[in-house]
Amino acid sequence: MxxxxxxxxxxxxxxxxxxxxxxxxxxxxxxxAVPRIASEQWRLSLYAAAAPIFxxxxxHIGWGTVPAIALAAAVITTGPALAARLSPPxxxxxxxxxxxxxxxxxxxxxxxxxxxxxRFADVHEYPHEVPGVTDIGAMLRGFSxxxxxxxxxxxxxxVSGHPPGALLFFVLLDRAGLGGPVWxxxxxxxxxxxxxxxxxxxxAALGAGERARAALPFLVLAPAALWIxxxxxxxxxxxxxxxxxxxxxxxxxxxxxxxxxAGLLFGLAIFLNYGLILMAIPAVAVLIxxxxxxxxxPALAGAxxxxxxxxxxxxxxxxxxxxVVERYYQGIAATRPFGYWWWGNLAATVCAxxxxxxxxxxxxxxxxxxxxxxxxxxxxxxxxxxxxDVSGLxxxxxxxxxxxxxxxxLAAPAFLPRAADRIWLTVQAxxxxxxxxxVLTNW
Numbered sequence: 001m002x003x004x005x006x007x008x009x010x011x012x013x014x015x016x017x018x019x020x021x022x023x024x025x026x027x028x029x030x031x032x033a034v035p036r037i038a039s040e041q042w043r044l045s046l047y048a049a050a051a052p053i054f055x056x057x058x059x060h061i062g063w064g065t066v067p068a069i070a071l072a073a074a075v076i077t078t079g080p081a082l083a084a085r086l087s088p089p090x091x092x093x094x095x096x097x098x099x100x101x102x103x104x105x106x107x108x109x110x111x112x113x114x115x116x117x118x119r120f121a122d123v124h125e126y127p128h129e130v131p132g133v134t135d136i137g138a139m140l141r142g143f144s145x146x147x148x149x150x151x152x153x154x155x156x157x158x159v160s161g162h163p164p165g166a167l168l169f170f171v172l173l174d175r176a177g178l179g180g181p182v183w184x185x186x187x188x189x190x191x192x193x194x195x196x197x198x199x200x201x202x203x204a205a206l207g208a209g210e211r212a213r214a215a216l217p218f219l220v221l222a223p224a225a226l227w228i229x230x231x232x233x234x235x236x237x238x239x240x241x242x243x244x245x246x247x248x249x250x251x252x253x254x255x256x257x258x259x260x261x262a263g264l265l266f267g268l269a270i271f272l273n274y275g276l277i278l279m280a281i282p283a284v285a286v287l288i289x290x291x292x293x294x295x296x297x298p299a300l301a302g303a304x305x306x307x308x309x310x311x312x313x314x315x316x317x318x319x320x321x322x323x324v325v326e327r328y329y330q331g332i333a334a335t336r337p338f339g340y341w342w343w344g345n346l347a348a349t350v351c352a353x354x355x356x357x358x359x360x361x362x363x364x365x366x367x368x369x370x371x372x373x374x375x376x377x378x379x380x381x382x383x384x385x386x387x388x389d390v391s392g393l394x395x396x397x398x399x400x401x402x403x404x405x406x407x408x409x410l411a412a413p414a415f416l417p418r419a420a421d422r423i424w425l426t427v428q429a430x431x432x433x434x435x436x437x438x439v440l441t442n443w
Contacts, residue, residue, distance in 0.1 A: 013420055017359040021427075024350045024358030028052075031347030034340065047332045047396065052344035053351060054397045055441035062115070064108025065437070071102050072221060072429035079217035080421040088204065091216065092197035099196040099220045103189055107229035109436045119230035119443070120181035124157040126170040126232060127184050133171045140164055141314030147323040149330040158232070160327055164315050165271030166232060185230040192234025195407045196220060198241035203411065205248035206289045206373035214414035214421075215374070221425055222410050223432040224352045227400040231443045233273070237403040240269045240279045244377075244408075247283055247299060251290030259295035263302020269404075270303075271310055274321050275394070276404055278384040285380030289373035325393065333395055341395040348399040349385055352406050354431055356413045356424035363415035374411055381408025400443045 031052040035043045049056040075098065083091060107115040120127050133139045143164045146155045154160065159167050173179065173187055196219045203212035228234040243265035250259035266283060269276040287293055307317060350358055361382075367375040384405040388394050394401055416424055 013423065014417070016362045017416065017420075020362050021355040021359035024355050027343070028347045028350050031344045042337070045335050045337055046340065046344075047336055050439045051340070051396070052348040053399060053435070053439050053441065054443065055439045057438060058440040059438050060109070060440065061437060062109040062111050064105040064110075064115070068102065068105035068109060068433060068436070071098070071105055072433065075102075075217055075221050076422050076425045076429060079220065079425065080214075080418065083213045083216045088200075088209075091213070092200055095200065095216045095220050096193055096197050099222075099225065100189070100193045102221060103193055103225040103229045106225050106432070106436050107189075110440060114440075116185055116230055117182045120184040125181070125184075126158055126167055127174075127179070127181050128156055129159050129167060130170050130174045130179065133167070136168065136171060137313065139167070139171075140310070143315050144319050144323055147320065148327050157331075161324060162232075162273055163271040163317065163320055164310070165268060166236075166273065169232075169235070169272070188232055188235045189229050191238045192228040192403075193238075195228075195234075195238040195241040195403075196222075198238065198245045199407055199411055202241070202245040202248040202286070202377065203374050205245065206251065206286070206377075208372065208374040211372070211374035211411065211414040214418065215411040217421065217425055218354075218356060218413040218428060219407070219410050221428050221432070222352075222407075223354045223428065223435065224399075224403055224406050224410065226432065226436055226441060227352065227403060227443055231400050231403075233400050233403045236269065236272045236276065237407055239265055239272060240276055240282075240404040241407055243269055243279065244282050244286060247286045247295055248290065250295035250299070251286065251292050253294070255295065256298045259298035260302040262295065263299035263304075264306060265302075266299065267303035267306025270317065271306065273401075273404070274317075274324060275388055275401065278387050279404065281384045281387070282377060282380040282405075282408060285376045289371070289376040328393060333393075336395040338392055338395060342389060342392075344396070345389050345394060345398040345402075346385075348396075349402060349406065349409075351431075351435060352399040352402070353409045353412075354428040356416065356428050357409050359424065360412035360415045364412050367415060374414055377408050378412045381405045381411075385409070397443070 035046055035051045048054045082094065086094065109115065146153050147160045148154065170184055173183060178187065199219055200212040200216055203215065243262050246258050246262035246265060249255060250262055266279060269279055287296065310317065364375045364378045368379055385402055388402060388405065413424055
């Protein structure tokens with residue numbers, strides 16, 4: 001069990017917490033300011049009118065404004081107390097439902113059509129390609145041949161940029177009678193919000209149950225909810241989060257079938273998003289935190305089974321990856337300046353995880369030396385973010401793309417003093433509400 005006495009005795013707002021939050025705020029302010037004072041030509045090369053956020057500055061309110069404020073107030077005033085006393089099943093269920101309510105309220109600030117129902121109606125989104133998939137086998141066999149741009153049958157932007165598992169999800173949804181952009185939005189939001197209890201389950205399985213309870217109000221009130229509604233990356237994040245959670249459960253003796261299930265989900269994740277190969281970092285972190293390699297072989301077997309299934313169906317992951325890198329530089333990525341985006345990406349991540357998360361990072365580092373399981377997973381999420389940033393394959397839109405890594409960073413506020421929970425939850429809520437009311441996001 002983690003030692004919580006240090007956190008309990010710490011002052012409500014320690015100097016290190018404030019300095020870290022101040023650094024995060026400064027990074028965000030600079031990332032917003034630099035494009036406003038730079039030349040117009042350079043600003044246009046960013047292809048993000050509200051850089052570092054992919055969206056436009058459009059101050060607005062909507063039907064979700066009042067519910068979002070009310071829900072934020074409820075979590076701030078009652079969330080920590082409920083998290084401390086409810087039984088795990090009730091707590092996880094309540095956290096999921098509250099996260100879902102927060103996510104939907106934020107989406108409805110932009111309106112039903114613009115904020116929710118129409119998100120997947122864009123021609124660059126997955127559902128646009130679904131009617132053309134009449135033969136799933138043929139789609140998988142010919143998928144790589146349609147990745148590159150400027151061909152008569154090139155896949156649309158999002159489909160080409162991801163492995164076929166992403167398109168396959170929406171095709172199967174359509175085959176189940178849930179076709180169209182509205183059902184696609186509901187599926188991604190309903191699945192995506194399960195990442196919140198998944199993080200708690202993982203922490204609890206590793207013996208950090210108290211950290212899980214402390215983190216849940218911050219996970220529920222996450223600014224990242226702005227991009228859970230509505231993007232396919234929310235669904236990707238949930239699949240990856242449950243893979244980690246199952247692997248954490250499998251660190252206990254006699255859980256080989258659970259480890260196999262974790263491996264299957266890890267394997268599925270890399271066929272939803274090439275970047276989720278970096279989920280190997282949190283996976284290794286789980287084994288370190290659990291102090292065992294017991295689940296490794298069954299998990300590898302599960303992951304390799306998914307790779308083999310796609311290969312037999314006609315799609316080889318490495319072929320797709322190399323073609324996607326080529327396609328990436330066929331578009332606006334060749335123009336977007338890495339000199340801005342390598343740090344602008346990190347500013348966007350601060351917007352997605354909030355200043356409370358940044359404030360907690362010095363405390364996380366301190367507990368890492370004590371091998372605190374929650375600290376290990378938070379650092380693993382941070383390492384995945386930094387690795388993705390260094391790759392240069394995520395210039396902009398990382399507030400959405402890095403959701404699978406961000407959910408682990410959102411456990412960091414569990415290391416802040418409990419006496420300061422309401423203060424930091426308020427900081428999270430205010431930051432999120434400012435963003436949603438000032439910026440009209442593209443996703």
